[in-house]
Amino acid sequence: MSHWRSSDFLLGLLVALAVWAVWEGYVLNHRPETRGCGGDFPQFYAAGKIVSQGEADRLYDQPYFRHLQDSLRDDPLRSLYPPTMGLLMAPLGRLPYNAALAAWWAIQAICILATGAIFYRTAPLSRPRRINMLVALAALLPLWIAVGIGHVAPLLLLVLAGGLTLHKQGKRCWAGLALSLLALKPQLAAGLLLWMLLRRDLRTLAGLAAGLIFQALAVAACLGATVWLDYLHALPVISAITRGYRYSPLFEQSFAGMARNLCWAAGRAQWQVPAMRMAYALTAGVAVVLLCRVVWARRPWDPAVADRRTENYEYACGALFMTIFPPYFLVYDQALLAVPLVMLWSSPAWRWGVALLAANTVFVANLSFPLGFSLSGLMALATMFAFPRTVPEVVT
16 A cells, blocks of 8 residues: 555656646746747748748848748747758748647647657556656656747657667667758767767668768758758858857756856856866766767677666667767757656666656756756766666676
8 A cells, every 4th residue: 555655646746747847848938039939939930931932042041031030039040950950841831830830839749749659668667667757757847848949859859769769679770760860950960970980880870871861862952952052151150159149057058058157157258168168078078988988898788697678778878978968958958868767767777867857857957047057967977977887787
């Protein structure tokens, strides 16, 4: 009886955290300057509209791109994504804005449900624990911020979950093809590519290369090859734009951005650039070393002597690395943490999964305001550091 009472208490707590996360995701995004929720969708809609109007050559014309959003938000967003995004959003660009936003939220819902189905079917847990797992994932504040802001993160979460599931099943080429869609945000693709290079996973790398080539050819065939030249030419401007924004401690999740915020709060604005460079070099270097420890020191899995759950360690470590390595990373991107969380909860290191979840619930995330920085990235680094010590039978 006490077992059931504790189980019911846990489920009730997770449901309460999930409801709180949904509410805060709504409140944070329902702002006058963005005309309500869906505040990031105008940039995707503008890209799709430009492509649907046959004006792909103006995709990185920043004044024109912002002009298309004048009626959608007070501070129009800039064109930051590869031309693949414009091609994918072209069907929505043909719709009126409100209809397109509703369709986009429907797509987000489908992505989240499909990701949950993948987790439910593949997690080696009992049925009650799988139900708790899904409710716990619904308590992730980054996920609901991504939904409220109308971001592409739920789609990328499905891509990562599906691609790594194919990888675990030994379908490496298909996994690479699926994971190549992460190139919609090149900083994520860079982390994945480095991970697979460290593994010397040639089949997955071949799938990644094939997927990237297919995307490049599809864009060139539909929009013209020059759009890629326009994107490459705009990259320095895009990089400067992303460095120019300063986000609140809750939204800023990159270590470089945290260093900038701390310098600003301390009245040392002149130290921002060197502090950002040092913070990124230090944390990215540490993350690479920690990933190497797990990837290079792992023992081959032998079903006769090893627990199959321990194969999830490298996947969790690799997915965490993908969230630490980018120099530009915001809270809605951390919806991807659902993948390492499921991997951790399906392994003997489930306690680290609980700690990582706690760092991304509403209560702990809101501590970033008085602290001036987020605890989520620090918890991710600590989790990576703990892997070899946690599972001596897998890593020597």
